[in-house]
Amino acid sequence: MTDIAQSYCLSFPTNIDHAKKSLVLSNYEERIRIEGIPPSLGVALLKRINDGGTINDAGKGGDDREVADTAAAISAADDSISGLEGAAAERFLRTLVQEKIAARPTRSTCTGHELRVILDDHFAAWNTALFSHSLWTSLAEGSARPAVVDGWLIESYHFIRGANARLSYAASLCPDPRIKAIFAHHYVEEYDHYEFFAQSLRARAIDVDDVDRQGPLAATRAVLNMARKAARTDPIAYAACSGLMESTGSDADRARTFYGKVAEHFDKSGSGFVRPMIAHVNLDEKFEHGSVMADVLDPIPVLTVEHANRVLQTVFQFKETLMMWFSEVQTHYHRNPFKGRALYRHGRGNPPE
Amino acid sequence: MLIRSPDVTFSTLGDSSILENSETRLTFTGASSRLCTAIWSQLDLRESVEEIAGQTGYSARSVSDFLAVLSEDHFALDTGCDALLDADAALALTRRCAAFWNRHVMTQPFPRLLFSGQATPSHVLGWGIEFHIFVKAARDYMARGASRIDGPTPALRGLWDHFVDEAFHDAIFREGLIGCGVPAGNIDNRIPLPSTTALLNHLWEAAEDGDLAYASVFALMQPLTEPPSEENVRARYAFLKEVYPDAAPLFDAFEQHDLIDASLEHASLTIEPLLRARGGVSRHEMTLITQTIQRTADCFDLFFAGIQSHYRNRLTIDYRQIPRIDAMLPAEA
Numbered sequence: 001m002t003d004i005a006q007s008y009c010l011s012f013p014t015n016i017d018h019a020k021k022s023l024v025l026s027n028y029e030e031r032i033r034i035e036g037i038p039p040s041l042g043v044a045l046l047k048r049i050n051d052g053g054t055i056n057d058a059g060k061g062g063d064d065r066e067v068a069d070t071a072a073a074i075s076a077a078d079d080s081i082s083g084l085e086g087a088a089a090e091r092f093l094r095t096l097v098q099e100k101i102a103a104r105p106t107r108s109t110c111t112g113h114e115l116r117v118i119l120d121d122h123f124a125a126w127n128t129a130l131f132s133h134s135l136w137t138s139l140a141e142g143s144a145r146p147a148v149v150d151g152w153l154i155e156s157y158h159f160i161r162g163a164n165a166r167l168s169y170a171a172s173l174c175p176d177p178r179i180k181a182i183f184a185h186h187y188v189e190e191y192d193h194y195e196f197f198a199q200s201l202r203a204r205a206i207d208v209d210d211v212d213r214q215g216p217l218a219a220t221r222a223v224l225n226m227a228r229k230a231a232r233t234d235p236i237a238y239a240a241c242s243g244l245m246e247s248t249g250s251d252a253d254r255a256r257t258f259y260g261k262v263a264e265h266f267d268k269s270g271s272g273f274v275r276p277m278i279a280h281v282n283l284d285e286k287f288e289h290g291s292v293m294a295d296v297l298d299p300i301p302v303l304t305v306e307h308a309n310r311v312l313q314t315v316f317q318f319k320e321t322l323m324m325w326f327s328e329v330q331t332h333y334h335r336n337p338f339k340g341r342a343l344y345r346h347g348r349g350n351p352p353e
Numbered sequence: 354m355l356i357r358s359p360d361v362t363f364s365t366l367g368d369s370s371i372l373e374n375s376e377t378r379l380t381f382t383g384a385s386s387r388l389c390t391a392i393w394s395q396l397d398l399r400e401s402v403e404e405i406a407g408q409t410g411y412s413a414r415s416v417s418d419f420l421a422v423l424s425e426d427h428f429a430l431d432t433g434c435d436a437l438l439d440a441d442a443a444l445a446l447t448r449r450c451a452a453f454w455n456r457h458v459m460t461q462p463f464p465r466l467l468f469s470g471q472a473t474p475s476h477v478l479g480w481g482i483e484f485h486i487f488v489k490a491a492r493d494y495m496a497r498g499a500s501r502i503d504g505p506t507p508a509l510r511g512l513w514d515h516f517v518d519e520a521f522h523d524a525i526f527r528e529g530l531i532g533c534g535v536p537a538g539n540i541d542n543r544i545p546l547p548s549t550t551a552l553l554n555h556l557w558e559a560a561e562d563g564d565l566a567y568a569s570v571f572a573l574m575q576p577l578t579e580p581p582s583e584e585n586v587r588a589r590y591a592f593l594k595e596v597y598p599d600a601a602p603l604f605d606a607f608e609q610h611d612l613i614d615a616s617l618e619h620a621s622l623t624i625e626p627l628l629r630a631r632g633g634v635s636r637h638e639m640t641l642i643t644q645t646i647q648r649t650a651d652c653f654d655l656f657f658a659g660i661q662s663h664y665r666n667r668l669t670i671d672y673r674q675i676p677r678i679d680a681m682l683p684a685e686a
Contacts, residue, residue: 009677009679009680010674010677010680011680011681012674012676012677012678012680012681013674013676014674015674016668016672019668043668043671043672044671046672047536047539047671047672048538050539050672050673050674050675051536051538051539051542052538052542052675053538100680102680103679103680105679105680106682106684106685107679107682107684107685110678110682114682114683115678118678118681118682121681218551218555218648218651218652218654218655219551219655221551221555221648222547222550222551222554222555222652222655225551225554225555225557225558226547226550226551226554228554228558229550229554229557305678305679305682308678309676309677309678309679312676312677312678313544313675313676316544316676317544317545317547317550320546320547320550321547321550321551323547324547324548324551324655324659328655339397341398342397342398343354343397343398343399343400344354344356344397346359346397347359347650347651347654348359348461348651348654348655348658349358349359349360349457350359350360350375350460350461350462351359351360351361351362351374351375352362352373352374352375
């Protein structure tokens with residue numbers, strides 16, 4: 001039974017793909033066309049659920065003010081729609097529940113393991129999205145400019161070197177001794193892996209001192225700062241961000257295949273610049289870093305759902321920050337090839353056409 | 354260090370050298386053109402006027418005079434300084450640097466679009482939404498910036514007062530957004546764009562870095578030497594309300610906030626009492642200040658670009674899903 005006086009929550013993700021002629025929603029797996037409701041009203045109701053309200057906030061015997069107000073507004077704007085009833089909202093809600101787009105929140109707590117399983121599901125989908133970014137596809141397909149290859153290496157070096165800014169920080173701030181030890185162990189394993197990327201830079205004749213002097217792009221700092229933000233606000237959120245990072249490299253075979261393609265397209269001179277990165281993949285595979293999030297989360301007997309929601313929100317922001325990072329690396333180095341001699345590097349510019 | 358503006362292009366036409374940004378075009382001919390070509394190619398690569406003089410064969414005086422011309426139009430910035438600077442010199446360099454980078458930020462595509470009255474309604478409201486999040490973040494980064502007591506009270510008091518002044522100003526913008534029809538639930542639970550998050554986290558890190566770095570971010574945000582007059586503030590928002598009538602309540606909020614800021618003299622640099630209390634700064638500290646100002650500008654660039662790219666239609670205002678696990682949890686056994 002659906003009840004518009006009750007709170008519902010949306011399955012994540014619920015994307016609104018179209019809301020003009022018809023209402024089309026999507027998630028990771030499918031697109032769903034919702035019939036029988038004006039798209040504007042459907043959006044208003046989805047918005048309402050997303051904002052944390054009930055569809056019928058008054059909740060008294062069909063006194064559906066929000067829907068009625070929305071319907072009236074839509075009717076005023078569009079003469080072809082008239083006489084919308086609160087029943088339309090109930091039908092819509094029923095469809096959302098049947099399609100597993102919305103559900104009544106029934107739990108106030110969950111286990112760490114349950115959260116981890118949900119995060120793993122998201123990470124699988126997010127990895128597909130992350131590595132479908134044109135930065136990565138252009139590297140795999142060989143269409144990237146050599147300057148972008150340099151830039152990708154330079155910013156990857158800063159990012160990996162940034163383990164010293166985030167992992168030790170996470171360990172230092174963690175109030176739970178068990179989790180603190182996991183972070184410290186992870187740090188000990190990771191702290192000097194930037195050397196693999198330094199070797200790759202040298203193989204491409206890029207001076208690491210120049211790279212250090214000029215520092216990372218603002219977007220690379222943004223990734224590290226987002227991880228630090230997670231670390232100082234919640235060690236579980238940090239573990240989730242770490243889990244996303246580790247999941248990106250957890251498929252060692254896929255990574256080796258990718259690096260093979262990069263070498264094929266961008267190392268015709270045989271500098272061997274991808275070899276250190278393959279060595280890095282092999283080492284991470286040996287360390288089994290993919291288990292850090294599970295090691296942190298699985299033993300946790302109880303978390304409030306509100307806490308778990310904040311963890312998901314933090315790691316979602318982290319994923320969005322990674323996407324922004326890829327775009328910035330690609331755009332910046334496409335326009336501004338790395339100049340080793342420069343004392344200084346600019347961010348964005350807006351020169352006249 | 355001698356920095357060229359990233360917003361300037363260099364070109365040649367016949368025996369002329371042309372430097373131009375979106376507002377100004379400087380043309381040099383004959384000997385001046387050769388001087389321009391030689392010096393422009395050295396910017397970003399050299400620490401000092403003397404180094405450029407050594408590289409180009411021009412006298413230090415010629416290089417210095419030419420750079421003065423470029424600096425006037427914010428085409429170049431000289432952040433070079435002595436090993437020790439007194440407070441006045443440090444303040445002057447801070448102001449020059451802040452003006453240079455503030456101008457850079459405000460001439461990026463989105464601010465130009467927005468403040469010239471050509472942005473779409475979604476862009477305007479999207480800007481209001483992200484700006485509200487930025488103002489609300491005072492309770493994070495300004496709280497961190499204020500949380501220090503080592504130093505003379507008159508110097509630190511400015512940091513404490515500033516946070517107290519700003520701590521709840523988000524309420525002004527929240528009302529403005531509600532007045533534009535954005536529901537409170539949409540405002541209060543909004544997940545910031547990653548570009549906004551990048552700015553906020555940078556501000557927190559600057560606050561963490563120390564009082565000078567923290568105060569430097571305000572030099573960029575409020576680079577004016579005089580507070581704007583009430584007349585100026587009202588004229589600015591009268592224009593914006595005229596070109597964006599649907600967003601008038603939001604601009605009422607901005608107007609109210611700017612008038613409060615002006616009355617609190619937020620145009621005076623937060624960093625000034627800190628510099629005076631120190632009696633000056635070392636080159637290392639000055640580099641921290643100029644670098645923080647530039648990094649803050651980089652983050653504002655991201656902030657504005659993120660708004661422009663995300664808020665393309667009304668749906669982006671109405672709906673940004675808040676990730677929750679509730680619907681994915683199995684019912685309890």
